[in-house]
Amino acid sequence: MGKETSxxxxxxxxxxxxLAGLTGTALVAFSCRDQExxxxxxKGAAKSTLPVDLSWKKAPCxxxxxxxxxxxxxxxxxxxxxxxxxxxxxNKGLLCVKGYHLPALLYxxxxxxxxxxxxxxxxxxxxxxxxxxxxxxxxYKETLAQHGPGAVGLYGSGQWTVFDGYAALKWFKGxxxxxxxxxxxxxxxxxxxxxxxxxxxxxxxxxxYEDFEAGDDFVLWGNNMAEMxxxxxxxxxxxxxxxxxTRLIDLSTRRTPTSDYADLYVEFRPGSDLALANGILHLLVxxxxxxxxxxxxxxxxxxxxxxxxxxxxxxxxxxxxxxxxKDEPRDSSFDxxxxxxADYTPAAVSQTTGVPVATIEALxxxxxxxxxxxxxxxxxxxxQHHRGTWMNNLITDLHLLTGKIGRPGANPFSLTGQPSxxxxxxxxxxxxxxxxxxxxxxxxxxxxxxxxxxxLPAGTIPDKPGYHTMDLFRAFQRGDxxxxxxxxTNPMVTLxxxxxxxxKPGDGRFLIVSDIYPTPTTxxxxxxxxxxxxxxxxxxxxxxxxxxxxxxKMVEPPGEAREDAWQILEVARRMGLGHLFPWPADAWHEPxxxxxxxxxxxxxxxxxxYAELKAARGKVWPVVDGKETLYRYAAGYDPYVKxxxxxxxxxxxxxxxxxAFFLRPYHPxxxxxxxxxxxxxxxxxVLEHWHTGSMTRRIRxxxxxxxxxxxxxxxxxxxxxxxxxxxxxxxxxxxxxxxLAVEIDGxxxxxxxxxxxxxxxxxxxxxxxxxxxxCNLSKEPDYKKCAVRLExxx
Amino acid sequence: MNGRLLRVAAxxxxxxxxxxxxxxxxxxxxxxxxxxxxxxxVRAARRLYDGAPPVIPHRALGAACTECHNERGxxxxxxxxxxxxxxxLTRGLGAIARxxxxxxxxxxxxxxxxxxxxxxxxxxxxxxxxxxxRLYPGAPPVIPHxxxxxxxxxxxxxxxxxxxxxxxSHPERQRCRQCHLEQQTTGEFHRGS
Numbered sequence: 001m002g003k004e005t006s007x008x009x010x011x012x013x014x015x016x017x018x019l020a021g022l023t024g025t026a027l028v029a030f031s032c033r034d035q036e037x038x039x040x041x042x043k044g045a046a047k048s049t050l051p052v053d054l055s056w057k058k059a060p061c062x063x064x065x066x067x068x069x070x071x072x073x074x075x076x077x078x079x080x081x082x083x084x085x086x087x088x089x090x091n092k093g094l095l096c097v098k099g100y101h102l103p104a105l106l107y108x109x110x111x112x113x114x115x116x117x118x119x120x121x122x123x124x125x126x127x128x129x130x131x132x133x134x135x136x137x138x139x140y141k142e143t144l145a146q147h148g149p150g151a152v153g154l155y156g157s158g159q160w161t162v163f164d165g166y167a168a169l170k171w172f173k174g175x176x177x178x179x180x181x182x183x184x185x186x187x188x189x190x191x192x193x194x195x196x197x198x199x200x201x202x203x204x205x206x207x208x209y210e211d212f213e214a215g216d217d218f219v220l221w222g223n224n225m226a227e228m229x230x231x232x233x234x235x236x237x238x239x240x241x242x243x244x245x246t247r248l249i250d251l252s253t254r255r256t257p258t259s260d261y262a263d264l265y266v267e268f269r270p271g272s273d274l275a276l277a278n279g280i281l282h283l284l285v286x287x288x289x290x291x292x293x294x295x296x297x298x299x300x301x302x303x304x305x306x307x308x309x310x311x312x313x314x315x316x317x318x319x320x321x322x323x324x325x326k327d328e329p330r331d332s333s334f335d336x337x338x339x340x341x342a343d344y345t346p347a348a349v350s351q352t353t354g355v356p357v358a359t360i361e362a363l364x365x366x367x368x369x370x371x372x373x374x375x376x377x378x379x380x381x382x383x384q385h386h387r388g389t390w391m392n393n394l395i396t397d398l399h400l401l402t403g404k405i406g407r408p409g410a411n412p413f414s415l416t417g418q419p420s421x422x423x424x425x426x427x428x429x430x431x432x433x434x435x436x437x438x439x440x441x442x443x444x445x446x447x448x449x450x451x452x453x454x455x456l457p458a459g460t461i462p463d464k465p466g467y468h469t470m471d472l473f474r475a476f477q478r479g480d481x482x483x484x485x486x487x488x489t490n491p492m493v494t495l496x497x498x499x500x501x502x503x504k505p506g507d508g509r510f511l512i513v514s515d516i517y518p519t520p521t522t523x524x525x526x527x528x529x530x531x532x533x534x535x536x537x538x539x540x541x542x543x544x545x546x547x548x549x550x551x552x553k554m555v556e557p558p559g560e561a562r563e564d565a566w567q568i569l570e571v572a573r574r575m576g577l578g579h580l581f582p583w584p585a586d587a588w589h590e591p592x593x594x595x596x597x598x599x600x601x602x603x604x605x606x607x608x609x610y611a612e613l614k615a616a617r618g619k620v621w622p623v624v625d626g627k628e629t630l631y632r633y634a635a636g637y638d639p640y641v642k643x644x645x646x647x648x649x650x651x652x653x654x655x656x657x658x659x660a661f662f663l664r665p666y667h668p669x670x671x672x673x674x675x676x677x678x679x680x681x682x683x684x685x686v687l688e689h690w691h692t693g694s695m696t697r698r699i700r701x702x703x704x705x706x707x708x709x710x711x712x713x714x715x716x717x718x719x720x721x722x723x724x725x726x727x728x729x730x731x732x733x734x735x736x737x738x739x740l741a742v743e744i745d746g747x748x749x750x751x752x753x754x755x756x757x758x759x760x761x762x763x764x765x766x767x768x769x770x771x772x773x774x775c776n777l778s779k780e781p782d783y784k785k786c787a788v789r790l791e792x793x794x
Numbered sequence: 795m796n797g798r799l800l801r802v803a804a805x806x807x808x809x810x811x812x813x814x815x816x817x818x819x820x821x822x823x824x825x826x827x828x829x830x831x832x833x834x835x836v837r838a839a840r841r842l843y844d845g846a847p848p849v850i851p852h853r854a855l856g857a858a859c860t861e862c863h864n865e866r867g868x869x870x871x872x873x874x875x876x877x878x879x880x881x882x883l884t885r886g887l888g889a890i891a892r893x894x895x896x897x898x899x900x901x902x903x904x905x906x907x908x909x910x911x912x913x914x915x916x917x918x919x920x921x922x923x924x925x926x927x928r929l930y931p932g933a934p935p936v937i938p939h940x941x942x943x944x945x946x947x948x949x950x951x952x953x954x955x956x957x958x959x960x961x962x963s964h965p966e967r968q969r970c971r972q973c974h975l976e977q978q979t980t981g982e983f984h985r986g987s
Contacts, residue, residue, distance in 0.1 A: 107916035705898030
């Protein structure tokens with residue numbers, strides 16, 4: 001490692017020159033290497049044909065959920081450059097380092113170019129598409145005939161385009177009559193979905209990125225924005241520069257590069273954010289900071305099952321194979337809330353969280369100040385949480401109680417990690433219990449609506465949810481699910497407690513994996529299908545702020561690689577389900593999208609038309625009469641709101657068109673450090689790599705910056721254990737162990753008693769250590785909290 | 795690493811440095827050995843394509859980036875010349891973004907080059923080494939790149955780190971864009987369009 005960002009802050013001159021002296025020789029050596037590389041480039045330059053005439057085309061970035069606009073420079077059928085799109089409102093021309101290195105993601109030398117079938121001896125045989133697609137179709141047909149729709153599965157991605165997700169949904173739920181369709185967004189955004197659904201009966205945030213200029217206080221809940229959403233973080237920093245008094249509050253379990261920029265850094269014990277939020281609510285009520293008029297007009301109170309023994313963690317006993325806990329919400333009241341919050345006095349909360357009383361009071365002051373706009377931001381820290389939905393509820397509760405919701409600069413805003421977690425997984429609804437536009441498979445009217453749009457006989461769509469992701473892979477491991485197709489994701493790196501999913505040869509199951517590069521997941525596959533990536537096909541992504549963005553196909557995919565949606569359409573056709581996709585083979589994108597759009601039109605989930613999206617730098621839904629809606633539920637912005645002012649939560653039909661404030665208690669994490677395993681383990685990402693690194697590690701500049709995973713350790717712990725930076729340590733949990741180099745005071749600084757390990761490195765799999773505890777409602781696993789011990793190696 | 799190994803490694807590095815130190819140098823007053831020549835090719839070696847942010851060609855030094863890469867640039871004893879940041883005059887989103895949001899460290903100096911995870915066949919856009927278009931020989935060339943994030947012309951076109959291909963002949967004139975124009979379109983004027 002040693003590429004830490006630690007040194008952004010000043011040090012004294014003497015130390016500086018001492019350091020400089022030490023590295024001097026090395027520097028000269030480096031510029032020497034530059035010269036050598038330069039000589040190679042000069043040799044090659046003679047061959048290049050100048051002048052360079054590029055064409056530039058718009059696309060959203062392929063990586064995170066921010067959805068930055070880029071322009072791709074194209075030359076002779078290849079992408080040769082990108083530049084930030086200055087016309088894109090998301091990023092206004094700026095990108096992060098991943099975005100600037102985008103085009104190279106297409107050109108890794110080991111792109112998958114042909115379908116590959118694994119032979120019994122483990123070698124692969126190349127085959128043509130016809131044979132491969134027939135094989136997939138026959139596996140699904142046979143399994144359906146012999147074992148029924150519960151024995152087949154399809155596992156997709158928040159990186160699926162809208163087209164891929166819609167094709168998958170219609171094929172599976174309308175064609176195979178199976179609800180065993182899941183996206184990897186279950187591992188990433190499901191708690192936010194459950195949060196918005198429980199409180200507004202409609203998914204996705206009400207605010208938009210303009211909140212970053214309009215807000216006064218930005219409260220980050222377990223959210224390292226500086227690394228994970230760098231361009232949005234830049235918008236906050238720029239607001240603070242332009243508007244003095246703007247404050248950034250970082251609530252976290254470890255110091256990150258984000259903390260370096262925070263006006264207030266608040267460190268809480270892992271999982272105790274539940275108590276912290278309740279502590280703030282306690283003070284808001286106690287100090288008379290409740291916006292009573294707003295609450296009376298717009299809020300109802302609800303309460304669910306709170307008994308820990310009934311709920312469990314999804315990973316112990318029988319829960320470790322099936323976890324299907326269901327909440328039973330009942331009506332509550334403000335008076336009940338007051339009684340409920342009696343347990344969360346500042347002193348009690350301080351005990352649980354480790355946060356000083358004065359700091360809890362300061363946070364209550366921030367949320368309670370009616371003159372300042374507060375924006376709460378969160379991502380994986382809150383979502384990948386043993387009570388992730390509860391935590392989503394509590395953050396939104398803070399805004400409901402103070403009326404800081406549905407107006408510019410005052411909103412709870414959940415950020416997404418994948419480019420189309422919103423657009424595909426959430427809006428198309430590629431989840432085991434969902435249909436497009438907030439519809440649910442358990443609601444007979446919703447199923448009927450889908451069957452009407454799809455012209456399918458009533459009763460086609462099954463009424464029981466399929467397996468959620470965690471149970472889907474457990475069922476596949478048991479052999480209950482016999483055929484599974486994975487597209488555009490890498491679960492053999494990302495699933496928690498990964499060792500339980502190792503495949504044994506001849507297990508009688510069939511795994512199909514579509515991807516662009518070999519990964520640990522393709523290594524587990526019986527059949528590998530080569531996919532077209534990003535601008536090698538037409539696509540649409542939906543970002544965190546409800547913006548749908550279209551791009552056209554710009555370059556040819558390598559070899560025989562084809563887009564995921566096409567692979568699904570072809571398999572469906574070979575199964576006799578061609579009627580689901582009755583569009584011309586060379587022009588199906590537009591009619592498919594226009595059909596999909598019907599689900600949301602008139603329901604407050606109106607997407608812009610295909611033609612509009614093709615022309616625009618994205619449009620924020622609901623789009624009515626060509627006009628996008630920056631603030632959902634807000635009078636003056638949302639065409640569905642007929643009020644003159646304020647908000648109207650018109651989607652919450654079951655709540656009298658009001659939002660639900662949910663009372664949610666503190667529960668301790670599933671596994672806490674003890675004498676045998678005395679350290680907390682938290683896992684996460686780094687700026688340079690996107691998720692499992694299958695794309696970014698193939699780009700030299702990004703790989704060199706962070707070539708391998710490592711473990712961040714607190715300096716005091718290291719001193720106590722006699723461990724120095726760069727030493728190798730074995731990190732062991734009850735599930736597995738891993739040997740890693742130690743990083744101390746690097747970009748992240750965990751507090752004493754805790755360690756942090758990134759998950760991008762496929763040869764150092766931190767998920768061998770993690771626990772498959774999950775949120776009781778969203779079934780999203782908690783990657784942020786389990787117990788480990790450390791041993792020096794060698 | 796023990797002391798002996800360290801000494802051997804240091805000797806090796808110095809030898810290597812001297813070997814390539816005989817390459818082309820840029821003379822600098824008061825610095826007899828000058829600087830290693832900075833050329834378009836050196837520039838290209840540090841970035842994926844023309845327009846991509848360069849990697850950081852040195853190791854973290856324990857100071858804020860802008861201590862050395864300030865508005866004027868800084869001669870750092872033993873290390874060399876730290877060129878000014880071309881973003882010093884940037885306003886709006888790029889103004890105070892974290893440097894390391896876009897610039898990551900390249901090969902660790904002194905360590906063997908990191909082995910690629912997998913090879914990559916991407917070929918980046920080369921810098922167009924012709925000058926910006928001129929109306930006629932002697933006319934001021936137009937600016938051949940976007941100005942966003944490169945508002946400080948002097949950072950790249952003057953000073954010891956300026957590559958010889960793009961070094962200005964008239965650094966004393968300070969309002970560059972009074973004669974050199976950013977191009978907003980590649981199209982031509984048509985009446986009524």
